[in-house]
Amino acid sequence: MKAVVPQASLLEALQHVVRAVPTSSPLPVMSGMHLHFRRERLTLSASNGILSIRADIPLPSGTNRTQEGSLVVPARYFADIVRKLSAPQVELGLTEPFTLLIRAGGGFYRLCGADPDLFPEQPASGASPWLLTLPNALLKSLIRQVAFAASASDTRPLLTGVWCRCDGGRLILTATDSIRFASGSSLLPPERASGSFEAVIPAKGLNELARLLHDEQGETAIAAHDGHIVFSTANLTLGCALLHGSYPPVDKLVPRSFAAEVTVGKLPMLQAIERVTLLAGEGCVVHLRMMPAAGNDLSRQNRSGTDNGHDGTSIISGERGTIIELLSRSAEIGDVREEILVEQSNGEPLTISFNGKYMADILRAMEGTAVRLRFTSKLAPLAAEPAEPHPSALYLLTPIRTAI
Amino acid sequence: MKAVVPQASLLEALQHVVRAVPTSSPLPVMSGMHLHFRRERLTLSASNGILSIRADIPLPSGTNRTQEGSLVVPARYFADIVRKLSAPQVELGLTEPFTLLIRAGGGFYRLCGADPDLFPEQPASGASPWLLTLPNALLKSLIRQVAFAASASDTRPLLTGVWCRCDGGRLILTATDSIRFASGSSLLPPERASGSFEAVIPAKGLNELARLLHDEQGETAIAAHDGHIVFSTANLTLGCALLHGSYPPVDKLVPRSFAAEVTVGKLPMLQAIERVTLLAGEGCVVHLRMMPAAGNDLSRQNRSGTDNGHDGTSIISGERGTIIELLSRSAEIGDVREEILVEQSNGEPLTISFNGKYMADILRAMEGTAVRLRFTSKLAPLAAEPAEPHPSALYLLTPIRTAI
Structure with a gap:
């Protein structure tokens, strides 16, 4: 042989x-x-x-x-x-x-x-009760937008999975680790939208699948049977055991009304969050403050030697409008203030604190060039989504309670 | 400020x-x-x-x-x-x-x-009793050829250093961890060859220096004083404490006569050694056998199902001359035989065993496209050097005693 x-x-x-x-x-x-x-x-x-x-x-x-x-x-x-x-x-x-x-x-x-x-039996990819074929690029993009938010801890095994639903011609992926939440969806072409299906797929399995799908032009056939899901593309097949149990009703978490809303460039926001998180210590606590842009370079320079250096005025000179201020502090190391000019804003200025690493993960996973942030209160989850007329993804982040 | x-x-x-x-x-x-x-x-x-x-x-x-x-x-x-x-x-x-x-x-x-x-005082790079200026490319090349062979263990601290000598218009670097030995040298231009100097410089310091010298066109000034050596190039200065003690007389290790000699392509030899070492187990024991190239593809195929598969005939079909055979075996995993056609050979065929990782390190550090290997006996160090009329480096590797 x-x-x-x-x-x-x-x-x-x-x-x-x-x-x-x-x-x-x-x-x-x-x-x-x-x-x-x-x-x-x-x-x-x-x-x-x-x-x-x-x-x-x-x-x-x-x-x-x-x-x-x-x-x-x-x-x-x-x-x-x-x-x-x-x-x-x-x-x-x-x-x-x-x-x-x-x-x-x-x-x-x-x-x-x-x-x-x-050697253990491999799940077959033969005839099955539910079958869907998706373009690789779409599947990969949905996984990339959502799967990162699944839990890495086995305390609640179901949260290590991604909740996938296919119903009414729409495919919806949802994941949460109970602090952050990500949901992405896509309309399916009518010829593919027959039947409905629901399953919780381990996020690790989906992340491996996204790695395999480097041929973005190809298609992947999906079949589910006997508690397994099987993805087949070109010469590769990935099988994964489904997670048992009913996924918590996380859709209820999405706030219906907001007190304030800002739109900022995604990349400047991500880079600023990454920098501010460097000085945020182990808890990664980053404070966000919406405030009017005022003041100028000269006034700031005169005050930069004061005790906290964060004197409530903008360092973006000559600009008028609203800015987002990001603050963090690490004892005995130092502190930082970053300012980002807001493209659009509505509602009352507020202050909120959150985990900077989690916010950076959300911004990295998000598609598009601008992000819309919506706030209800300093204790309610903040919502983030691509600033497009019909955003395909929604992210929530639970704030951290702080004294500020 | x-x-x-x-x-x-x-x-x-x-x-x-x-x-x-x-x-x-x-x-x-x-x-x-x-x-x-x-x-x-x-x-x-x-x-x-x-x-x-x-x-x-x-x-x-x-x-x-x-x-x-x-x-x-x-x-x-x-x-x-x-x-x-x-x-x-x-x-x-x-x-x-x-x-x-x-x-x-x-x-x-x-x-x-x-x-x-x-903060501790930095060694000054001012006036000093010994000063030499070398082109960065030469300095980097000498370090790369030699410093890897220094010992990583602190049992004999002096062996963690590289013995640098400058005398009679020649700069010589030598390192050994007592299993392998590397020595590289370069003639200095007459105007730079004044004075003599000897020092043992920590290999870690020289490896860092080689990293800093990415401007291959520049020059580095070297000054030594108070048990320190200072390298200065462009806007960078690296200082290093010298190791105290007199370096062992390792020059005596170099064999004066050889029983056999082969010349092989460096890259095929390195790649074969790397592959054979994969199956050489924890001790990395690789066996090398010089033998006449004989036999052909057909005779080998008939015998490939025999007990050890290593039946003493070449699998390089139709070739006549000498080949080097590399063998290794890992219990319960498998075994391997690699053959390399020799460009030139002299002397008696022999068998020798050595550490495959160490041999690969030597071949990676060596300059040139072909390597000359010289053997005295299966118990004496083998010598390797670039197959050039005036090789600038010499490597020795102590064999491993085995039953074969």
């Missing part, structure tokens, strides 16, 4: 599949990679119990003397060897007892494998 | 100097960065006791209202803030009590500093 494959395609497939290999496993065979030789293709697959990834490498007909056969090999050794190979073609062979032969250039490798029957 | 500097030059200087800041220090002021404002320049410096780095930023005359003044600021906070600034110009000011003011764009920072008098 023998197959000749280009080193580049083998390496690409390996680098995708190896991400599903568990770093440590009580069962050695689980930290292996499953290889399945067929006449027309070689299939690599791996699984860590939650996530499984499978890659097909088509074999040119005629050049390969492959009958069917399979084995499990030590995944990281296999990936490391293929990564270092300098020959353009790699010859893979299978011999008894469960040994993989690799030949490339002047090198000849034998990797001790294991019985493929001990 | 105030200075306006371009963000890019400030960041570049900071990134050099911050490398000398200790990650943790019993004295907080030691993990700070010293800033010295003068009318015509701003000087940043840091020191970890062994190594000190100083950068000068020239200030454009007229635009800066700077009198003399200095303070010590938290180094990493300062570097992080400057890295994140998006404004092209940064205004730095100094205020009481030891506070650094940073203003850029709409941002205004105050960093709490410390008394500069508590």
Whole structure:
């Protein structure tokens, strides 16, 4: 049994599949990679119990003397060897007892494998009760906008997932870790909008999927069955166990009315938040203050030596309108004040404090060049969304109570 | 006191100097960065006791209202803030009590500093008993060829250094960790070859110096005094405490006669060593065998299913001459055989075993496209050098005793 494959395609497939290999496993065979030789293709697959990834490498007909056969090999050794190979073609062979032969250039490798029957079953991507096909670019963009907000802690397992709903011709993804909340949606083309579906998909699985979808032109077929969801695109398949339970009714969190609203450039806001967070200490507490832009450079300079340096006047000279002031302070290290000119504002000036890292995550995930921030009170979640007529995403961030 | 500097030059200087800041220090002021404002320049410096780095930023005359003044600021906070600034110009000011003011764009920072008098003295680069000026490219190349071989362990502190000698118009650098040995030398232009000097310089200091020397066109002035060596180039100065003691007479290790010699391409040899080392287990034991190239592809295929797969015949088909065979084996994982066609060979075929990682380090450090390997016996150090008429470097590697 023998197959000749280009080193580049083998390496690409390996680098995708190896991400599903568990770093440590009580069962050695689980930290292996499953290889399945067929006449027309070689299939690599791996699984860590939650996530499984499978890659097909088509074999040119005629050049390969492959009958069917399979084995499990030590995944990281296999990936490391293929990564270092300098020959353009790699010859893979299978011999008894469960040994993989690799030949490339002047090198000849034998990797001790294991019985493929001990390897866990892979979820099939065959017929299923629910099937949807989406453009890769859309799927990737929705994941990127939402999945970051899922919880990283296992205290509430359901919050480590992304709540995906498909109903009424719209696909909605929602995630929250109970401090921040992200929701993104997209209208589906009418021919794709049949049937309804709801599931909580582990955010880790979706983030891996977004990595796999580098062909933005392609499409991904989605099938769900037996508590699993399977995404198939080109020669790659990603399977993921769904999370059980009913997702909390987070839609109720979205405030219906706001006391104030500002629109600012997304990049200046993100960069200022990142800088201010540097001095915000461990709690990352950043204070935001809406205030009228007044004062000028001269008055500020004269006062810069005063005790707190934050004297309530703008340092953006000559501007009139509203500014956002971001403040933070780290004991014994220093403090910072950043000012951002507001493009548009409504409502009463206010002060609110929040986690600067979380706000930066939201701004990084958001699409568009400007962001609309809406405030209810200093204790209610602030809302952020792209400043477009029909924003496709909404973000909420719970404030931090402070003395200021 | 105030200075306006371009963000890019400030960041570049900071990134050099911050490398000398200790990650943790019993004295907080030691993990700070010293800033010295003068009318015509701003000087940043840091020191970890062994190594000190100083950068000068020239200030454009007229635009800066700077009198003399200095303070010590938290180094990493300062570097992080400057890295994140998006404004092209940064205004730095100094205020009481030891506070650094940073203003850029709409941002205004105050960093709490410390008394500069508590900061350790920097070695001066003034008049000194020994002075040599070298082109940066030459200095960098010598360091890169030799310093990697110094010991990383403090068991024999002197071996963590590089033995530098300047005598008879030649500069010689030597390093060893007692398993491997590297030596590189360069003839000095006659006008630079006056005087003789000898010192053991910490390899860490030289590696930092090589990083600083990115301007390959420039020159570096070297001065030694009071147990310190000081390297000065453009606006950067690196000072380093010398190691005390007399370096072991390692020159005696160099074998005078050899039983065999082969010349191989450096890149194919390096790549093969790296691959073979992947399966060499924790000890990185790689076996090298010189042997005649014979046999052909067909005979090998028939035998590839035999017990050890290493049947003494070449897999480079149709070639006649000598080959180098590299072998390694990792229990329960697998084994590998790599073959490299030899460009030139002399002497008796032999077998020798060595640490594959160490051999790869040697090949990576070596200049030129081909390497000449010389062997005395399987128990004596093997010698490697660039296959040139007058090689500028010599490497030795102590073999590992094995049963094979």
